[in-house]
Amino acid sequence: MLPVIEEEFSKKRKLLAQKDILDMIAMTQTVPGLIAVNSAVFVGHKLNGLWGMVSAVFGVICPSLFIIMTIAGLFPLLAIKNPVILSSFECIRAAVTAIFIMTTIRLSKKIIHRPLDVFVVIGLFIALLVGINAVYLILTAISIALVVSMKEYCAERKIP
Amino acid sequence: MINFTLFLQFFKFGAMCFGGGYMIIPLLFQQYVEKDNLFSLTEFGNLLSISQLTPGAVSMNTATYVGFLRNTWSGALTATVALALPTVLIAFIALTCIKKFENSCFVKGVLQGGRWAALVMLGYAAVLFMGMSIFTAPLPIMQTKEFLLSGHWENPDNFGINYSGLCVFLLSLILMTKTKLSMTSIIITAGVVGLISSVALAGTIDDTPFYPDSCLNGTATGWTNACECYQGFSGALCTEESLTSCTGLSCPANQYCNNGFCHDLTHYSPIITDKGTFLLSRSLMTYSEAQEFCRKLSAKMVTRADFDCHGTGAGCLNTILLNKIQQTTRLRGFIWLDSHSNKTDAYYADLNDGVIYQSNKNNRKYTQALCLLKEFK
Numbered sequence: 001m002l003p004v005i006e007e008e009f010s011k012k013r014k015l016l017a018q019k020d021i022l023d024m025i026a027m028t029q030t031v032p033g034l035i036a037v038n039s040a041v042f043v044g045h046k047l048n049g050l051w052g053m054v055s056a057v058f059g060v061i062c063p064s065l066f067i068i069m070t071i072a073g074l075f076p077l078l079a080i081k082n083p084v085i086l087s088s089f090e091c092i093r094a095a096v097t098a099i100f101i102m103t104t105i106r107l108s109k110k111i112i113h114r115p116l117d118v119f120v121v122i123g124l125f126i127a128l129l130v131g132i133n134a135v136y137l138i139l140t141a142i143s144i145a146l147v148v149s150m151k152e153y154c155a156e157r158k159i160p
Numbered sequence: 161m162i163n164f165t166l167f168l169q170f171f172k173f174g175a176m177c178f179g180g181g182y183m184i185i186p187l188l189f190q191q192y193v194e195k196d197n198l199f200s201l202t203e204f205g206n207l208l209s210i211s212q213l214t215p216g217a218v219s220m221n222t223a224t225y226v227g228f229l230r231n232t233w234s235g236a237l238t239a240t241v242a243l244a245l246p247t248v249l250i251a252f253i254a255l256t257c258i259k260k261f262e263n264s265c266f267v268k269g270v271l272q273g274g275r276w277a278a279l280v281m282l283g284y285a286a287v288l289f290m291g292m293s294i295f296t297a298p299l300p301i302m303q304t305k306e307f308l309l310s311g312h313w314e315n316p317d318n319f320g321i322n323y324s325g326l327c328v329f330l331l332s333l334i335l336m337t338k339t340k341l342s343m344t345s346i347i348i349t350a351g352v353v354g355l356i357s358s359v360a361l362a363g364t365i366d367d368t369p370f371y372p373d374s375c376l377n378g379t380a381t382g383w384t385n386a387c388e389c390y391q392g393f394s395g396a397l398c399t400e401e402s403l404t405s406c407t408g409l410s411c412p413a414n415q416y417c418n419n420g421f422c423h424d425l426t427h428y429s430p431i432i433t434d435k436g437t438f439l440l441s442r443s444l445m446t447y448s449e450a451q452e453f454c455r456k457l458s459a460k461m462v463t464r465a466d467f468d469c470h471g472t473g474a475g476c477l478n479t480i481l482l483n484k485i486q487q488t489t490r491l492r493g494f495i496w497l498d499s500h501s502n503k504t505d506a507y508y509a510d511l512n513d514g515v516i517y518q519s520n521k522n523n524r525k526y527t528q529a530l531c532l533l534k535e536f537k
Contacts, residue, residue, distance in 0.1 A: 030267060031254040032178040032274050033247030036217040041251035057248055061240050064220035068211070069236050072228045077210060078203050084358045087324075091354030092209045093202075094293035094325040095347045098332035099212070100286035103182070107282060111275045124280040129287070129301050131194075134186045138176050138277040145273030146266065153265040 005039055015047060036060050120144055162231045163238045170223055170242035177247070178270065179278025181219030184243075185285040188222065198230075205292045213347050219243060293325040328353055 005024070009016045016024075024046075028038045037060060044056025071077065077085075112118055124137050169191060177183045185208065192198045199207065207229075211221035220240055227239025291298035300316040307313045328350050335346050 027251070027254065030271065031251050032270055033250050034174070034177055034181050034217060034219055034244065036181075036220070037244045037247040038251045041248055042255065045252070045255055053248075053252065057244060060217075061220060061244055064214075064216040064224045065236060065240055067214050067216060068221050068224040069228055069233060071210060071214065072225055072236075073232075078199075078206055078229070084355060087358035088351045088354035089202075089206050089209065090293065090322075090325060091328040091350040091357075092213070092347055093205045093289060094328035095332040095350030096205070096209050096212055097286060097289040097293045098329050098336060099343050099346065100182075100282060100289055102333065102336050104279065104282045104286050107279050111279050117276070120276050121279055124276065125283055128186060128280055128284050130305055131302075134190055134281065134284075135172070135176055137280065138178065138183070138273075141277040141280070142178065142270055142273030145271075145276065146269035149265045149269035149272060 005043060009043060009047075016043070020046060116148065163234055166227055166230055166235055166238050167242045170227070170239045171245060173223075174243040175246035177219060177243075178274025179276075179281075181217050182285060183278050183281040184219045184222060185288070186281045188226065189288060192226065201288075201292050201298060205289060208289075209347065213344060213351075294322060294329050295325075296320045296322045324357065 006021050010018060010021050024039055024042045027042050028035050031038055037057060040056040040060040041053050044053035046052070048055075077089075108121075112121065120141065124141055128134060128137055173184050173187045176187060189204060193201060193204050207225055208218075208222060211218050211225055214221055220243065223239040223243040224236045227235035227237070229235075231238070287299060287301075297316060297319040300319055303314050303316050331353070332346050332350060335341050335349070341349075
């Protein structure tokens with residue numbers, strides 16, 4: 001997503017400076033949420049204020065809307081009982097499994113550094129497997145992280 | 161109303177996607193597969209695969225897809241906008257006060273928590289997908305939990321290794337680590353492999369549909385003999401005796417013979433609706449209630465006599481009857497509600513593949529028909 005934006009807005013159309021691109025990367029990494037939407041908000045707002053933001057977000061939503069609605073409306077793939085197509089889907093699911101496992105491994109290399117990370121991630125994972133509502137788990141993860149970062153902050157500034 | 165619920169649900173999902181779009185998968189799974197029974201696990205997997213395959217962010221694609229399936233285009237629009245909205249709001253606030261935002265320990269905390277959660281959610285998605293590709297059934301997590309807690313191990317249903325899935329899985333892993341192929345091309349490759357292999361193996365795959373034993377071994381041909389085989393699904397067979405005791409009776413025109421007795425047609429009124437559901441009512445509905453039900457659904461009503469069947473009971477849902485129903489009605493499938501000994505069983509018969517699904521399998525199609533019935537009642 002980000003390289004495509006850089007290519008289009010900075011190199012091709014010269015609408016954004018290199019600095020803006022760096023800012024945008026920083027923002028997508030410091031603001032929680034969907035990366036595609038985040039960058040649309042940033043680029044749209046930078047180029048044309050509030051309306052730029054609205055139209056950029058609309059633009060990011062549109063491909064999903066049109067393509068998926070066409071697929072779901074014209075080819076009701078989920079309702080198909082044809083064994084050939086079902087077997088093709090079976091293989092696609094296997095490939096998607098591989099993608100998920102690889103992405104998980106890559107992400108864990110980026111995220112897990114300290115013993116605390118291992119502890120929290122494994123604990124949350126077991127809780128999710130056992131069937132605890134994912135929403136509560138996300139909120140728990142954030143609360144733990146907040147407490148830890150507050151403690152570190154206090155330790156740095158020597159606030160008791 | 162559906163749109164309102166969709167909006168709230170997807171707004172919640174959007175607000176929870178702290179660490180990126182993949183986090184939506186467990187949220188969707190818990191809501192729509194486990195709680196609402198809207199999709200089966202495989203359908204959910206296929207839905208996500210299509211979303212992964214098509215251009216656009218996966219989370220957006222999934223939202224559009226689920227929204228569309230729930231309430232056509234307006235549902236799709238609602239779900240997608242609702243999913244994007246929390247991020248737009250947060251990003252907008254962040255833009256207007258970016259300087260304060262960057263170094264606060266609050267933001268650092270939220271982001272760290274989001275990363276942890278994202279990793280956990282992605283791992284869970286991988287586990288979910290393993291259960292529908294490499295293995296033939298979901299991983300026996302609950303059984304393991306039960307075993308750890310009480311020491312009692314219960315074998316899971318149909319759990320085993322799906323070898324074709326495993327091969328494609330390993331192949332994709334190799335392609336991903338050794339080549340620079342994009343995810344989309346790997347998925348398409350897998351799909352093509354599946355197409356070719358199924359065409360090549362056509363005819364060697366045994367896909368015998370599930371029928372009650374009594375129907376398969378011919379002992380439950382009660383339909384043609386106007387006899388019912390009550391315990392068809394629990395394994396009891398129609399005996400020679402029960403057949404003769406039934407056929408020996410000649411019942412009046414408005415009655416039919418069942419288990420040795422003549423029964424009034426009004427209590428056994430099958431209904432066929434144009435929406436593809438077939439409700440075989442027993443004590444659930446009287447004949448006039450059934451007529452009302454069909455009128456409300458603006459559906460066509462057909463009685464059992466229309467396809468020459470004079471009995472009831474799941475045990476007699478045999479191939480002949482399924483073919484006859486499909487020829488008469490051109491339905492895709494039907495719901496069968498059967499109440500006996502104070503409990504109601506429900507079956508969904510899929511006329512395309514001839515499979516009968518039992519109610520305890522948490523089947524979506526059967527659940528939808530039950531909802532229709534509840535709404536009416």
